[in-house]
Amino acid sequence: MPEKTVLIYASVDGHTLKICEKLKQVFLEHDQPVEIINIEDFNRDLSRFGRVILGASIRYGVHDKKIIELINSRIQELETKKTAFFSVNLVARKTEKSSPETNPYVVKFFKKISWRPDMAATFAGMLDYPRYSFFDRTMIRLIMWMTKGPTNPRTVKEYTDWKKVEAFGEKLVNL
Template identity: 60%
Template sequence: MKQKTLMLYSSVDGQTLKICNQLKEVFKQHDQDLDLQAIDDFDKDITKYDKLVIGASIRYGVHNKSVIDFINHHKTQLDAMKTAFFSVNLVARKPEKNAPDTNPYVIKFFKTIDWKPTVVEVFAGKLDYKKYGFFDRTMIRFIMWMTKGPTDPSVQIEYTNWDRVTAFGKRLTEL
């Protein structure tokens, strides 16, 4: 009998969803079932699944509150199954901050919740100034200036390492 995996995501600008879709392709290539859904829209019973994956992006240093609420609400069920969590953030563009134990946002996230997933990963996101509204563009440019990143408002850079995403997907299929 095939294992059934649920993948929930929280994405602000779409890069986390893009990563989830790549992971879904990996599952498909390994003939495994995967249901993909936005965490805000999910209202089913998670115990119908063998594995659960949560992907969440960062905005201004924090993951979406709905991710934390979901984890806190389903902690007992999560602790009884194979789980994975991945974070998508621009800090992970730096080699010294692209692992779960070196990424400040992932470290901070797990200090604020009482959950230990089976697997944790972090991926660099995408910087697309033209896609942001005035406030977000200004704030993200300031953050990038502080962290010695690109500040040209015409810049669009996809930092995501797709080979790492695929390798993570293979690892998830083996859970």
């Protein structure tokens, strides 16, 4: 029986979970056991998992602090496993900022922590102005205006390249 994989994610609006569901589908197509756990509900022992994949979205320029706390508190355990990290952010909609090496949020993330996963990926997220609170909508519109993105408050646009997610999943299966 293949090693069990855990996908631990942090998501603000649910898109990171959607990416985890796609990755899970890839694992199941290869008959590999996988479990998805929200960081909010995670308090488990990692020893029963051979692979640990962490996924986090960006809100206001930072990844969820609970993902960072998990990494920092379990770094020695993570270093004994096969690991991966993926970031979900709107800056990754731009080709030149769509890799872990060129995405400013991922670069900053890895400068702040000493853990280095075996694999990393960056995926563009989803823009859904109608779903956001007034404050979030206003702030995200300002950020999008500064980065030359859509600012119409009715915009709903998924930027995720699902083929890229699937390809990452295929690499994870072989990790």
